[in-house]
Amino acid sequence: MELNLKGRTALITGASRGIGYGVALHLAAEGCHLHLASRNAHDLESARRRITEAHPVEVTIHALDLSREENMLTLARACGPVDILINNAGAIPHAPITAFDDQSWKEGWDLKVFGFINLTREVYREMLASRRGVIINIAGLAGERPTANYIAGSMGNAALMAMSRALGAEGVGQGVRVIAVNPGGIATERQTEALMARAKHKFGDESRWQEFAVNRPIKRLGTVAEIADVIVFLCSDRASYISGTVITVDAGASAAG
Secondary structure, three states, X not given: OOOOOOOOEEEEEOOOOHHHHHHHHHHHHOOXXXXXXXXXXXXXXXXXXXXXXXXXXXXXXXXXXXXXXXXXXXXXXXXXXXXXXXXXXXXXXXEOHHHOOHHHHHHHHHHHOHHHHHHHHHHHHHHHHHOOEEEEEXXXXXXXXXOXXXXXXXXXXXHHHXXXXXXXXXXXXXXXXXXXXXXXXXXXXXXXXXXXXXXXXXXXXXXXXXXXXXXXXXXXXXXXXXXXXXXXXXXXXXXXXXXXXXXXXXXXXXXXX
């Protein structure tokens, strides 16, 4: 399927690894020029090298602490007008409310929640002015299925889902689509490392980490490529009737309970 993305420009946060890098690679394959942002300059340079070796696109990297509002403003101005924004940076720690102090909560939300808000504000304004653009907020299933042991993440993801629905309903009439995507059980480096540590603790053997996926409907985790394919499609004009909604990509795990 031709997605007609060639020549467009995308800004992706949290782009040096995992889902962010996977989306960047897939957008590059479609001919998109890229701005990649994360904290780690070395990882960003490695991502740029791998992408440009595979695809003839322009890749600019931005090594910034994206939890700081002033850096989000710097990033938006450095990139200029973009056609696509993928908000992906950030991971909020798991903890119940009784074990989560104010500082930890603030640090998690500064990157994952306010980071998304601050960058969206700047890019959304530009997109409305040009009457064209797509913003994808990669939130998380806990926003739909909150748990007490992941209270800060559940609340943060729910806020990002609400922002996506509200802006997506407002902006679509002016050519700007906003969508939230909730990945579930994707085999990123971070997820795999966490499961390996869990397997080592429980079984004494980190190689048994995949056993934690057997209760899923298709008995495995999703791949980065599978979630990236969905996101890249949503960025394209083929998805022009999709806005102001939340797309769950978890092979039915959340519906199965």
